Amino acid sequence: MLIIMGLDSPDKDVENVKDKVKSNGCVPHVIPGASKLAIGITGPTNKLNDEDFQLMPSVQEVVRVTKKYKLVSRQMKNEDTVIDFGSAKVGNKELMIIAGPCSVESRDQIFDIAGQLKEMGIKFLRAGAYKPRSSPYSFQGLKEKGIEYLLEVKKELGMKIVTEVLNPGTLGIVSEAADIIQIGARNMQNFTLIEEAGKTGKPILLKRGMSATVEDLLLSAEYILSQNNYNVILCERGIRTFETSTRNTLDLNAIPVIKQNSHLPIIVDPSHGIGIGDKVPNMALAAVASGADGLMIEVHHKPESALSDGYQSLTPKKFKELLNKLSELAPIVNKELKL
Amino acid sequence: MLIIMGLDSPDKDVENVKDKVKSNGCVPHVIPGASKLAIGITGPTNKLNDEDFQLMPSVQEVVRVTKKYKLVSRQMKNEDTVIDFGSAKVGNKELMIIAGPCSVESRDQIFDIAGQLKEMGIKFLRAGAYKPRSSPYSFQGLKEKGIEYLLEVKKELGMKIVTEVLNPGTLGIVSEAADIIQIGARNMQNFTLIEEAGKTGKPILLKRGMSATVEDLLLSAEYILSQNNYNVILCERGIRTFETSTRNTLDLNAIPVIKQNSHLPIIVDPSHGIGIGDKVPNMALAAVASGADGLMIEVHHKPESALSDGYQSLTPKKFKELLNKLSELAPIVNKELKL
């Protein structure tokens, strides 16, 4: 349920609405808008009576939200959510580009790649210190050491860091380095982790699970917003289908569907999505053409000797070529590539 | 197996090679190239001895094709197949645009839509006279009457007609009107129909089945090429996955994979692919960005009263807007929209 009030409503009126909501066992969420003040209500809203609110001072309208997800929905908040990182924004006209290797492999490796990306104007560096791997015998990341290197990169190069957290126990250390905390596909329904990550207040990059529907993804994002953290960036990264010629099936159909149903920014990871390096540029361009707010792309200076996912990484040279095409493409879909 | 010969090989040498192939129970297919003459061989090639051919006059090289599909593969023929329709080509830089309603509904309807499309510069009109429908109680098309109207449109407006054939029995009548014979997704593995359609020598538009892998699609195309008909246009139109927020899951990943593995042109049908009219432009742009050679789009002047698939059709006005964007996008991916 959503209660619409004037932006200039007296504080007292707003407090009265919130109190009435709480006294009925529900939770009010104040959602700032450009022209209206909205109070989203979650909890057992079926016990609430629309008329009781309609008659309260400053209340303009009472709306029932019909989707299972509430706070993430466009019904609750019509304006696009824009997250401001100072040097860059996401969710507005700017095309967000996150790039970097799958994993931090060594101090040299991460400085080498980050340096090249920085020079191209890239502001967000991705690199995993903690890696979830299907097999216990695969490389699991440099862990604390990896975070340490990322902190150094952050300080020396001034890049924003995007890195994954695998469990609540390492949320503290990951948060030190991360400007954006990544929740991987395998953990999209690890609700404890999502909630805990949400509580840090940091922007969260939430990747779609391999068999998650769009609704599942939005419901998982709802877990974070209900922790009062609205800084969520969704990420499409491929779903599991019967097709075996590609690693996953990047589902770009999800982009316009999500843009219609949610105010949250949505970016695309074509590297995991198709999983074949020389076809990543095709899917990157397609993603932006479909309406995505940004891209997350694996770039490695020596893909053939990467400790993980080398097969799907671009070399800095190929990545640069892609950036050139993206800057031409962006304006056609009302975006802009600021480098 | 593939035998490479010089373009200027004496006819006698070529005939000798063909004879040797036939005498071993195999079939030779002469594949014209720009710089080489290639003879593709299908049948029980394991009985053939590479050395026997290598020593023959004018033979430059003997290559074993490792894919299950042969004639459609890039190994057999490296150059892109370009099909020439006089007023337009497909498979080269030109972006092919096929547009029109799902079904011919009446003389007025098809002339109305075709007239508007013609005015926009569209050269290929799609419209079904025979419709395959999951339920026997759904509208099955105007049949003969529909073909009649398409013939009139063809004569009066000079448009190229793309229309579907459902069975060998109506191949004759469908061929009268069709410049391109469409094989629908449900019939992609109706091998009798494919072979018979192939024998007409007309260009065939072969749509990917809902659960067909890329390899399945290429193997079905192989049935047509093995009838000595190389005029095949492949079409991605969405696969079946667990996601229910869209009608199908348009699989754009297939585009770069097919472009790498086959010389045949591949176009995309975003209307069936995502199945939601207002999201078709997003997927159309994405398809071209991913490297597709063209698009097939449902356009209806009154989508809300269409007898089939109205929900996924664009109005002529929305379609015109899309064309404008496409003409901006095309050059970025080395294509050109000629209208």
Added chain:
Amino acid sequence: MLIIMGLDSPDKDVENVKDKVKSNGCVPHVIPGASKLAIGITGPTNKLNDEDFQLMPSVQEVVRVTKKYKLVSRQMKNEDTVIDFGSAKVGNKELMIIAGPCSVESRDQIFDIAGQLKEMGIKFLRAGAYKPRSSPYSFQGLKEKGIEYLLEVKKELGMKIVTEVLNPGTLGIVSEAADIIQIGARNMQNFTLIEEAGKTGKPILLKRGMSATVEDLLLSAEYILSQNNYNVILCERGIRTFETSTRNTLDLNAIPVIKQNSHLPIIVDPSHGIGIGDKVPNMALAAVASGADGLMIEVHHKPESALSDGYQSLTPKKFKELLNKLSELAPIVNKELKL
């Protein structure tokens, strides 16, 4: 729509109802029942007025059928459809067992296998003379020769023949040998073929397509029943999913769902379903336990040298062991194995 009348309704009353249906542009289907006479109505039933029928003599009730499929639904006909083959029945307590090789490979081969099966008490022999194959270069069956051998087997051993038809053109020759005409998974939505096969009046074995939902399967069956042929046996044979450790994913969940929604018998093909010979017995037992009316199983005397699908075939010895287990299992689920 369904009109229920007494079994002893005067012919005149029944004719009156049928005439009224026809005069409204709909089609009446008389469905014989044990205690009631039902007239199923297909076509534009939304134009019909329930009250108009309720007042007619002998009419007891007017029921709206809510499923997309009508004639195949339990709403239209509550009693299980039982098809009588003289020596055996399907759809009642008898467990139907169809066995045989994937393809007729030679006169000796089919007589050898059929002879062994006959000795075990098997009444239905499966074997393909026309084979649909993904690749044009795979063995396509012995065709006319295969049908000839099947006719000989039929005459000499008195077995009922189950064999596949691929196109309307060979329906005549296939029908000569076939007691049950098989429509394969790839042709489940080849509606022309289904309708034509239905018109022969012969029992039809309709296999579920690889990406067909249960509803799709029932709608395809509806095409046959609407040709006034009620002798349809459905067959679950595995769907396409992301899992690659088995050839297909045999979907036994479909069995109880279909038994609830349709009166048609449903059997299971575990050989194609799981696609691994030594695991076929597990799935065969599971199929019967889940409520299937029968099984279709590939048996080959020399699986390792079969021209098609040898990997998933059972030897006669392994098949005999399975029959022993099935005869123990059947009574637990109210079935009986008559050999």
Added chain:
Amino acid sequence: MLIIMGLDSPDKDVENVKDKVKSNGCVPHVIPGASKLAIGITGPTNKLNDEDFQLMPSVQEVVRVTKKYKLVSRQMKNEDTVIDFGSAKVGNKELMIIAGPCSVESRDQIFDIAGQLKEMGIKFLRAGAYKPRSSPYSFQGLKEKGIEYLLEVKKELGMKIVTEVLNPGTLGIVSEAADIIQIGARNMQNFTLIEEAGKTGKPILLKRGMSATVEDLLLSAEYILSQNNYNVILCERGIRTFETSTRNTLDLNAIPVIKQNSHLPIIVDPSHGIGIGDKVPNMALAAVASGADGLMIEVHHKPESALSDGYQSLTPKKFKELLNKLSELAPIVNKELKL
């Protein structure tokens, strides 16, 4: 890699082998067998030299394990793993039956259901205190209170408790009540949680993820075994496919595939698998017929008013009927229902 030694090998010889393994940076796992002593080796085994071990005293054979998973594979340990709970075993001839409600809803509710199950001879009670739910607004379980009630049930009725853990933080409290710690489908690749749960040494019930292949499931189990906890029970509970007539697609094909490739017991949860209460008995029987070692079934005394998953629960009466059929079926597949 696997080193086979005689059961009577002197301790010194065994220690020598283990030392050599460790000195090469690998990890030795002693796997007890009935007739042989096996030492499984994980880590960078490509650095090891087979011959070096073959020549060591008491070593009989050196085997390379070709699967990605090692400790869970039949290559490493040929004999079925049997877990002994005192009052019952799993992995041997006994059919394991776990039953109970989806969630603990109140003290009365859990005692009521557990009492009825106990009376039927059921030894394992399932009930969730912590519930993972797609939506943050769904009932999340009674949490600590739920564990408290389970402890009471355990003490008073002497039943073994199976309950789910959602995060490492509550592993302590969950372990107090749980005789078997359940890892749910959504957490199958939450590797931190799996490892931590494994370290408790308690038996782990590991449910297959919705889009997990059989290999993925076995690799996740490998995480637990590599913590030196061999007490793992696998559980098939349905995968996500395109079919929408059932909640999930219970994949019984996985049962014989897993029994062949792994020594671990595998049970089936037909309640979540098909998700429709009146069809659960069909799938339960099918599961046992396919070779499963047991079942986990949702039973609720008032399914229509359950706080979660009522639609897929059986009443105690229906469950009792199922048990009767199961006890008839079990001997046919070499199992036994001990109640």
